[in-house]
């Protein structure tokens with residue numbers, strides 16, 4: 091009598107043993123090829139939930155598979171520990187963010203260990219510790235040294251709830267990405283990274299295997315458009331500026347400009363506004379400042395604006411064009427000014443209708459009779475009302491007008507990007523201090539490298555006030571200038587935490603290296619990351635920043651590669667009760683309870699089985715029970731021993747052995763290919779089918795012991811990445827030596843995996859007409875199609891109607907025709 095499957099007992103036992111034996115620790119001194127499998131590290135904002143497991147368990151399965159395939163696999167884990175969620179939670183609970191974060195890490199580490207992954211814990215990184223952020227600050231200095239970090243005044247995204255500035259990437263449709271509050275605008279002196287320098291390169295994804303939708307999102311985020319910048323003349327007494335420049339992708343419509351629109355914040359507005367319009371303009375500006383970007387850009391909202399009492403001149407036709415302000419034009423996009431062509435732009439059309447501004451057609455629609463337009467015509471057409479350019483097709487017109495403007499020096503062809511530089515200053519406490527000193531004599535002075543880290547003081551008041559908490563910490567603020575030794579002040583903003591996560595994957599290569607951010611030789615060995623997995627929500631933030639960061643380091647000669655992640659895979663989302671899990675809905679699935687009831691192996695296998703990994707699926711209790719029952723069946727199947735049947739003929743035995751061997755090799759092939767492609771649901775299904783077949787074979791007893799051994803050993807080896815604990819235990823119980831995780835991945839023999847072939851007789855009206863060789867597993871529909879495609883069969887059927895098909899599996903197919 092053998093013991094029942096007891097996951098609690100065996101999982102604890104093996105996790106302890108693997109840790110004691112340091113089974114998963116890796117070094118660079120290995121004859122095997124390297125494989126760097128990385129899962130996005132978690133925020134330390136609280137408990138590990140099932141979404142974390144969904145990100146981590148399947149990627150561990152893949153990493154284990156690579157390990158068994160003979161790779162030297164680095165699969166590290168760490169914690170993204172700075173940032174708002176930790177700070178906000180700490181404030182709510184009245185404890186220090188450091189204490190709260192480290193408590194969370196302890197808990198999350200314990201939970202992560204319960205997954206049974208191959209994480210090499212000796213390489214753990216925690217971004218809020220000085221030994222880590224010292225190097226985050228060092229990278230800041232490198233970027234500064236290389237002209238990629240600069241301080242500038244900017245209108246910034248401001249989250250009134252989080253009380254901090256947000257990067258453009260953290261504003262989703264005008265709302266704070268973290269808390270969902272509508273974002274407003276503020277003017278502040280801030281630090282930026284010159285990410286726009288890499289705009290073109292960031293749009294390209296050559297040589298990397300990334301999902302198409304992520305590449306598209308990144309390209310759209312860069313938002314490159316080719317067009318022409320056109321100068322409109324200004325002639326205002328007392329105003330130094332003699333032009334307003336606008337960017338357009340449709341210079342062919344320039345003769346149709348009937349007004350211009352500036353962003354309310356445009357610096358020329360104050361200078362150009364006529365005295366009689368002043369009150370109205372100021373009121374409008376005050377109102378638009380209260381608007382969020384989402385309100386300003388909303389399609390539903392009617393576009394409004396104010397005429398400022400000034401004009402510019404369209405140099406192409408000498409016409410005076412009235413200047414308006416409207417808040418649908420943003421200062422941060424393009425030049426902050428647009429030329430309005432209501433006949434050929436929907437937004438301008440609506441605006442012109444509202445304020446009774448002229449609408450002049452300059453691109454004739456195909457069947458246009460010269461009448462008024464009912465809506466903007468935005469397609470190409472023939473140029474009209476455009477002086478000497480009349481009659482040109484608009485595509486040609488774009489070139490002709492651009493040439494003409496360039497000749498006259500009234501404009502130039504240019505490329506415009508939606509991408510803005512990355513704003514990294516945060517007016518919050520829980521982040522890495524920006525290593526900069528302001529000296530009254532010397533100006534901006536970077537902290538010397540030898541003085542790093544600039545420590546985050548533990549005793550600062552960190553409640554959000556809208557100002558940097560460090561501003562009020564006198565010991566922190568007051569320092570001396572490293573250059574002239576006069577009293578100076580420290581920068582009191584901290585860095586965006588996306589800066590911490592832009593390089594953590596480099597630190598794993600040499601996590602305890604003290605002389606530099608990383609050991610060059612080790613980074614050279616491990617990087618780039620071979621497979622990076624995580625959520626698609628990081629497309630234009632983390633994944634974008636990390637690429638920028640590596641390109642900048644490459645150009646500084648610090649690394650020798652230009653892309654951090656060779657292959658990217660985004661998992662889907664696990665939902666419950668048909669909805670996204672959330673605390674407020676009360677439908678959050680916590681893994682701990684399932685782990686202690688059914689075991690980590692069951693949770694791992696269920697998460698893989700529930701749906702294709704990239705799609706995500708719905709958590710279902712009866713689903714995981716089914717998985718648990720499978721593991722119990724498998725346990726009993728392999729622990730109870732195998733007895734060959736006695737009344738089996740040698741022929742039967744031979745056939746049964748051949749059949750089992752065939753399925754064994756087919757299963758190796760299927761599971762291997764599924765793991766390569768991360769089709770983990772069908773991999774589990776194949777393992778279940780294989781288990782069922784073995785159970786049947788055992789009952790019949792026709793298979794000899796050697797075939798049985800081959801099959802059952804293979805089942806365990808194929809199961810090892812998905813369910814590492816039960817596989818290890820059964821490996822031992824079936825007489826093998828420790829550890830299954832050091833075994834080689836089984837290989838399949840294409841010959842043995844080949845489907846059995848049979849000969850099928852083809853009859854027409856009961857007469858033998860052909861014989862076809864087909865796989866034994868062929869279905870009726872496949873047999874029918876194959877037979878009907880044969881020339882010989884066709885000749886008997888041509889011109890006749892099939893009224894019936896008779897199919898005898900493995901024997902014959904008969905077409906009754908008339």
Ligand SMILES: [Zn+2]
Pocket residue numbers: 249250251252253266267268269270271
């Ligand atoms: Zn917020």
Ligand SMILES: [Zn+2]
Pocket residue numbers: 529530531532533571572573574575576
């Ligand atoms: Zn100085």
